[in-house]
Amino acid sequence: MTAPPADRAQHLARVVAALEPLLPAHALLWQREDTVPYECDGLTAYRQVPLAVALPETEDQVAAVLKACHGLGVPVVARGAGTGLSGGALPHALGVTLSLARFNRIVDVDPVARTAVVQCGVRNLAISEAAAPHGLYYAPDPSSQIACTIGGNVAENSGGVHCLKYGLTLHNVLRVRGFTADGELVEFGSGALDCPGLDLLTLVVGSEGMLAVITEVTVKLVPRPVVARCIMASFDDLRKAGAAVANVIAAGIIPAGLEMMDKPMTAAVEDFVHAGYDLDAAAILLCESDGTPEEVAEEIDRMLEVMITSGATRAEVSRDEAQRLRFWSGRKNAFPASGRMSPDYMCMDSTIPRHRLADMLQAIAGMETKYGLRCANVFHAGDGNLHPLILYDANDPDQLHRCELFGADILETSVAMGGTVTGEHGVGVEKLSSMCVQFSPAERERMLALKHAFDPEGLLNPGKVIPTLNRCAEYGKMHVRRGLLAFAEIPRF
Amino acid sequence: MTAPPADRAQHLARVVAALEPLLPAHALLWQREDTVPYECDGLTAYRQVPLAVALPETEDQVAAVLKACHGLGVPVVARGAGTGLSGGALPHALGVTLSLARFNRIVDVDPVARTAVVQCGVRNLAISEAAAPHGLYYAPDPSSQIACTIGGNVAENSGGVHCLKYGLTLHNVLRVRGFTADGELVEFGSGALDCPGLDLLTLVVGSEGMLAVITEVTVKLVPRPVVARCIMASFDDLRKAGAAVANVIAAGIIPAGLEMMDKPMTAAVEDFVHAGYDLDAAAILLCESDGTPEEVAEEIDRMLEVMITSGATRAEVSRDEAQRLRFWSGRKNAFPASGRMSPDYMCMDSTIPRHRLADMLQAIAGMETKYGLRCANVFHAGDGNLHPLILYDANDPDQLHRCELFGADILETSVAMGGTVTGEHGVGVEKLSSMCVQFSPAERERMLALKHAFDPEGLLNPGKVIPTLNRCAEYGKMHVRRGLLAFAEIPRF
Numbered sequence: 001m002t003a004p005p006a007d008r009a010q011h012l013a014r015v016v017a018a019l020e021p022l023l024p025a026h027a028l029l030w031q032r033e034d035t036v037p038y039e040c041d042g043l044t045a046y047r048q049v050p051l052a053v054a055l056p057e058t059e060d061q062v063a064a065v066l067k068a069c070h071g072l073g074v075p076v077v078a079r080g081a082g083t084g085l086s087g088g089a090l091p092h093a094l095g096v097t098l099s100l101a102r103f104n105r106i107v108d109v110d111p112v113a114r115t116a117v118v119q120c121g122v123r124n125l126a127i128s129e130a131a132a133p134h135g136l137y138y139a140p141d142p143s144s145q146i147a148c149t150i151g152g153n154v155a156e157n158s159g160g161v162h163c164l165k166y167g168l169t170l171h172n173v174l175r176v177r178g179f180t181a182d183g184e185l186v187e188f189g190s191g192a193l194d195c196p197g198l199d200l201l202t203l204v205v206g207s208e209g210m211l212a213v214i215t216e217v218t219v220k221l222v223p224r225p226v227v228a229r230c231i232m233a234s235f236d237d238l239r240k241a242g243a244a245v246a247n248v249i250a251a252g253i254i255p256a257g258l259e260m261m262d263k264p265m266t267a268a269v270e271d272f273v274h275a276g277y278d279l280d281a282a283a284i285l286l287c288e289s290d291g292t293p294e295e296v297a298e299e300i301d302r303m304l305e306v307m308i309t310s311g312a313t314r315a316e317v318s319r320d321e322a323q324r325l326r327f328w329s330g331r332k333n334a335f336p337a338s339g340r341m342s343p344d345y346m347c348m349d350s351t352i353p354r355h356r357l358a359d360m361l362q363a364i365a366g367m368e369t370k371y372g373l374r375c376a377n378v379f380h381a382g383d384g385n386l387h388p389l390i391l392y393d394a395n396d397p398d399q400l401h402r403c404e405l406f407g408a409d410i411l412e413t414s415v416a417m418g419g420t421v422t423g424e425h426g427v428g429v430e431k432l433s434s435m436c437v438q439f440s441p442a443e444r445e446r447m448l449a450l451k452h453a454f455d456p457e458g459l460l461n462p463g464k465v466i467p468t469l470n471r472c473a474e475y476g477k478m479h480v481r482r483g484l485l486a487f488a489e490i491p492r493f
Numbered sequence: 494m495t496a497p498p499a500d501r502a503q504h505l506a507r508v509v510a511a512l513e514p515l516l517p518a519h520a521l522l523w524q525r526e527d528t529v530p531y532e533c534d535g536l537t538a539y540r541q542v543p544l545a546v547a548l549p550e551t552e553d554q555v556a557a558v559l560k561a562c563h564g565l566g567v568p569v570v571a572r573g574a575g576t577g578l579s580g581g582a583l584p585h586a587l588g589v590t591l592s593l594a595r596f597n598r599i600v601d602v603d604p605v606a607r608t609a610v611v612q613c614g615v616r617n618l619a620i621s622e623a624a625a626p627h628g629l630y631y632a633p634d635p636s637s638q639i640a641c642t643i644g645g646n647v648a649e650n651s652g653g654v655h656c657l658k659y660g661l662t663l664h665n666v667l668r669v670r671g672f673t674a675d676g677e678l679v680e681f682g683s684g685a686l687d688c689p690g691l692d693l694l695t696l697v698v699g700s701e702g703m704l705a706v707i708t709e710v711t712v713k714l715v716p717r718p719v720v721a722r723c724i725m726a727s728f729d730d731l732r733k734a735g736a737a738v739a740n741v742i743a744a745g746i747i748p749a750g751l752e753m754m755d756k757p758m759t760a761a762v763e764d765f766v767h768a769g770y771d772l773d774a775a776a777i778l779l780c781e782s783d784g785t786p787e788e789v790a791e792e793i794d795r796m797l798e799v800m801i802t803s804g805a806t807r808a809e810v811s812r813d814e815a816q817r818l819r820f821w822s823g824r825k826n827a828f829p830a831s832g833r834m835s836p837d838y839m840c841m842d843s844t845i846p847r848h849r850l851a852d853m854l855q856a857i858a859g860m861e862t863k864y865g866l867r868c869a870n871v872f873h874a875g876d877g878n879l880h881p882l883i884l885y886d887a888n889d890p891d892q893l894h895r896c897e898l899f900g901a902d903i904l905e906t907s908v909a910m911g912g913t914v915t916g917e918h919g920v921g922v923e924k925l926s927s928m929c930v931q932f933s934p935a936e937r938e939r940m941l942a943l944k945h946a947f948d949p950e951g952l953l954n955p956g957k958v959i960p961t962l963n964r965c966a967e968y969g970k971m972h973v974r975r976g977l978l979a980f981a982e983i984p985r986f
Contacts, residue, residue, distance in 0.1 A: 112739050112742065112848050170692070186939075190844075190911065196919075198940045203692060246605050252629070295787060299785075419683065439690065446679075453946055
């Protein structure tokens, strides 16, 4: 896909000439040493240096850059903090990466309306910090919340450990402001309830940069619970841990968080953060309650009872806030801790109906043998959202290939169990081929038609999320001919 | 728009010939005495007898009817229970009304997944009744829940008094199954978390029959709270009642319901249901807490304190379930009770940021003088969702005209205050012109493009929800020339 060098130079000169007058000095990068830091996001297995990087500081500059690129037919890839895990911000070789890093202002926190208006580049955790003086916080809490920004959260419809009770980004956003591919200002949603007509707000949330570039978001804030306590329960059998999750939900409890880690994951994390995890357990569950002291005391009692009747070999309730945070620190550091087990890991993100958790863990164990790679498991168990971390060495092409096959197998097994290929990390480039399995040609055509309604020239984040009919036909052929193909077919630009 | 009689007869003969072989006997109606009952939905001010009514019993029959109509270029209007309040099911003079009344089967209730799979014609309350043995219920509770069906709830994204805490239909639906205009089977969402790619599920929820005909829905169920108690608080001043609503929310409480009724409404309702309302109050608030006994006791105490410091002249807490239901019976019967005040009423459904409640009540009082009509007010106050009931006599054309102007004024004032023209009843035909005020030409064009992506021939529920550019241009002209025009321009077919 990369143009020959001479053409690329000409193309670059034309783009730089068009954008340079629109931006402050130092806000347009095109020298290789400046653009290399943008070559990937959190999905480090895929890299591509962009043609140029624009760092606008105002909405007018965003509109101007988009208009100029639209006029030249140049693809634009929006980028937030670059923490995404599916390659949604992977650059286009002949396109401009539009970094929104400088949109980092908290515009307003309104304790009566319980909303915050923030620019897209504000970090997830910074919203909660700004709301804290009013006793409020922003509920969706991706593990990367210290770094990831709200614009990216909206683009990916991010989740987090507390989304079981408080919902995904989708459920916590009231209004999105941004620009379409041709630089037109758009606002979706409002400060008030509901969206009359077709609900463009919910369509834009999770649209992975394909429909609009987001510059400002109005989020809902929720009251900070008076108290939160967490149970850490050990199980000697994955099946029992899976059943305990189903039993908690069937008992009519909605925990503030309900997470599972298997033994390899617990071992790696414990070594890293010293959370006090039970290293003998086949799986541990973290099960949280939040609310008023009375409510939490009663709910913790009920959850403890379910854990014990479900066969927990050990169950400990956090004594104080410090211990509760220590319990969670392990879970929140699961991804970085994986670096201690293996030079590289690939994090999957599929969902399954929650009563299939134990079946899925068993299936993954079988795949470890089949593909000759290890896998550590950390699940948003209450939501049925899986994050298996496949461990591999990216310097070994055969390991990378087997890792890709392993990942595709997990995704397709999830679909076969009635689940989906992504819970919260997005499709990006990573799960393009798996979308062929999840959706029928007619369904994918409908998605492309919606994309076309917003961006008829296909300039915003092209080649991602929705596979072409051709690609799926190829995938189908390979699939039949030599088993799973998966990511091997992702264009490397 | 109605074709001359001869042409109509020819057209009817062609449609009947095409549909009759596809349906059981008695499932196709075209004699005037059979089709008249379908001439309107809950928006009785607008009536149109359909060309024919089809009552399919299976999904195959739905697909076949849609395919046949698609082949002939005949418009199709889907209809549930006909309780809608914005004319979404108003028939097309030359089109087929597709009644889904016979899709009334509860397919599955799964207490572990906490979901129910139901056909579209199942009544809202019947879902909760089926889930009750498991201690579960379906949370969104429109006032019409005894009659309205889940297919219509999904089409309109219905709310209810408990949506402040539990969310709208949108937040409680996992999967929708149905057919596009050309009879193709579609499924949006899944039994698991999140929708990969573009979120077609949330787009279809609230799309008012324009994108697909819904036949089956998977809903989330929530645990029935152990106990619920309700405060009824009186205020001698609308402004104080409005401030009390804001103060409850600002205190970090999310009540299970927070409703307001003004004096005319309370008087009409009390006469009807004998709920024990304070007839001297300028406004009453109903403020509910649900959960465990400990939680409810504590939250009721906090809410009572806010009511008293906000200037409540009286505040009573329901002693038992019978009294709680009596408090709510008045609220739930507000619409029928209006019939005792006036031969007809038109129910508006706009939203405003909740801190503007008192301003809005004052503005409505001014409009009563301006248009010479009375208005009774019942609000989902916690959500900022207003239901002013404008009282008029439909047999007096001048009163109908003034009522339409009054309604449009409320909607446009809501938009000016930062709100929207509909909270939960939909746009239908009723608020078509107000959509010109709410949305820019580019925004409406984008909605039309999305409609086109699903239904390129424009056969599903045509002429509703999204006004044409031409219509808005006309509306703008009239608006400037002689004040508000509003509904007078709605085509009467």
